[in-house]
Structure formats: C-alpha cells, structure tokens
Amino acid sequence: MMRGILYGVGLGPGAADLMTLRALDCLRKVDCIILPRKDEKSLSVSWHIARETVGPIPGQERLSLNFPMSRDPKVTSHAWNIAIKEIKDRIFAGKSVAFISLGDPFIYSSFIYLYEHAQKSWPEIEIKVIPGVSSITAAPIAAGIPIADGQERIAIIPAVYNKDDLRTIIRMFDTILLMKASSVMSEIIEILESEGLLDKSVYVASATMDKEQIVTDIRDIKGKRGMYFSMVVIAKKNHSGVLFGNGEKKE
Incomplete structure (x- = not known):
C-alpha cells in the first residue's frame, strides 16, 4: 500500500491573513489535519487561527491530539506516544496528514520532534514542510523595530x-530577540537595567493577534506575568550598515 505524506504546516504568527497560499492549499487538500492542544480541556490555538479560513472540507478528518506543556518526561512521553501512533496509523493507511504549527514548523515548534521521529522511524514516508511567517519577524515589525541592517548581528534565544x-549574549549581539519571555520578565528587566538597555527594549505579546500588546517601557510590566506568546526585542542600533560607513559605530 502507498504511504501517505506527512506535512508540517506553518500558519504564521496569529493573523489569519498571514497564512500563506501554499499552507491554505495544503490544508484544504489533506485527508487529516492534526490539531495540537495542551490537554483535553483546551482548544487548539493553531486551529483557532486556521479554522475559518480553511473552512469545512467534506470527508476531511480534524483530529485533536494532546501535547502537554510539561517538563515531566512521564507526562510528555505518554502523550507523544499516543499522538505518534495516531499519526502513524493514518499515514501507513495511505492518508495525507498535516500537523499545523503556529509560526514556522522549524522554529520552537512541536512539529520538530515529530519530524525527527518520522525521519528515523518511518524512513519510507515522504515529509513536506511548508514555512510560515514567524513571530521572529512579526513581533519586531509590530513594534516598528527593524531587526538588522547590513552590519548588525542577531541573536534569537529562549528567555529562560x-x-x-x-x-x-546581550553584550555580544546588536539585536536580541528573547522568545517566550512571559515567565521571567522580572529577571529580564533586572539584567537590561544593569546593562543600560531598558530604553532600547520593547515587550511584544501575541503579535498580529486580536490581543496584541506592545509595551515600550517594560518597567511597567515588572513583577507581572505576561502572555505566553511574548517576546522582548532589544535593539541597540550601535552599528550602521554600509550606507553609514561599513559597520562603523554611530556617534
């Protein structure tokens, strides 16, 4: 029997109209869409973004699977074993399966673990990955901060x-994007204050979504727990591009 194809589909940062045409075409054609969620009581954030745009597709399966946000291997392994079996059963029955991912499937996405497992354990199947607009670009754009010109160095790291x-890292790079910053905002603010970078830092949460939040004075959120989809953008702007002198420091 022919094996199905596994797709990793990036949906973009949150706004439905930032989903690519290729992603939309794929989601309207596959036999099954995997809807990742935290647990049985949660809805899939990714599917909430895509559902209305994709619309109803006769005969298409939409399968919710749990991917707990836990550091306990016993909890995560059990959920992953269930998810992998469900996905494998469909692919080996000849069905095409799309795993949807907020942002891009290859940037801090659960799909990466599935991709690596499939490559190792199911070498006979075809895997296709459809890129998505990432919050790495969407959040700085929402804040009006260019990420880098011709000479600037970028670091993208988890805030934890x-x-x-x-x-x-903050000292080494010109622009630093601290991902998933919500749980450690107080610590981040203390470091930025000691480095004299508070005025060059902006907090962005849920970029492009309805609940988008931009805080230009991050002192205002010290001691508060921010949203899960959050980022701190630090832009020193110490080095210029070629138009200003081939990387010389701006005076």
Whole structure:
C-alpha cells in the first residue's frame, strides 16, 4: 500500500491573513489535519487561527491530539506516544496528514520532534514542510523595530536562558530577540537595567493577534506575568550598515 505524506504546516504568527497560499492549499487538500492542544480541556490555538479560513472540507478528518506543556518526561512521553501512533496509523493507511504549527514548523515548534521521529522511524514516508511567517519577524515589525541592517548581528534565544549566559549574549549581539519571555520578565528587566538597555527594549505579546500588546517601557510590566506568546526585542542600533560607513559605530 502507498504511504501517505506527512506535512508540517506553518500558519504564521496569529493573523489569519498571514497564512500563506501554499499552507491554505495544503490544508484544504489533506485527508487529516492534526490539531495540537495542551490537554483535553483546551482548544487548539493553531486551529483557532486556521479554522475559518480553511473552512469545512467534506470527508476531511480534524483530529485533536494532546501535547502537554510539561517538563515531566512521564507526562510528555505518554502523550507523544499516543499522538505518534495516531499519526502513524493514518499515514501507513495511505492518508495525507498535516500537523499545523503556529509560526514556522522549524522554529520552537512541536512539529520538530515529530519530524525527527518520522525521519528515523518511518524512513519510507515522504515529509513536506511548508514555512510560515514567524513571530521572529512579526513581533519586531509590530513594534516598528527593524531587526538588522547590513552590519548588525542577531541573536534569537529562549528567555529562560541561564542569567550569566543571557547577559553575555546581550553584550555580544546588536539585536536580541528573547522568545517566550512571559515567565521571567522580572529577571529580564533586572539584567537590561544593569546593562543600560531598558530604553532600547520593547515587550511584544501575541503579535498580529486580536490581543496584541506592545509595551515600550517594560518597567511597567515588572513583577507581572505576561502572555505566553511574548517576546522582548532589544535593539541597540550601535552599528550602521554600509550606507553609514561599513559597520562603523554611530556617534
């Protein structure tokens, strides 16, 4: 029997109209769409974004699977084993399966684990990945901050990095994007304050979504827990591009 195709489909950062035409075409053609969610009581954030645009497709299966946000291997392994079996059963029955992912499937996405498992355990199947607009670009754009010109160096890291490592990275790069910053905002603010970078930092949450939040003075959210889909954009703008002197420091 012919095997089905596994698709990883990036939906973009949150606004439905930022989903690509290729992603939409794929989601309207596959036999099954996997709707990732935190647990049985949660709705799929990814599917909430795509549902109305994709619309009803006769005969298409929409399968909700749980992917717990836990650091306990016992919890995550059990859920993943169930999900992998459900996906494998459909692909090996010849069905095409799309795993939807907020942002891009290859950037901090659960799809990466499925992709690596499929490559190793199901070498006979075809895997296709459809890129999506990432919050890495969407959040700085929402805040009106160019990420980098011709000479600037960029760092993209989880905000939960070790404090000393985080401080070192902040010193080394011109633009730093701290992903998933909500749980450690107080620590981030303390580091930025000590480095004299508070005025060059902006907090962006749920970029392009209905609940988008942009805070230009991040002192205002010290001690508060932000939204899950959040980022701190640090833009020093110390180095210029070629138009200003081939990377010389701006005076």
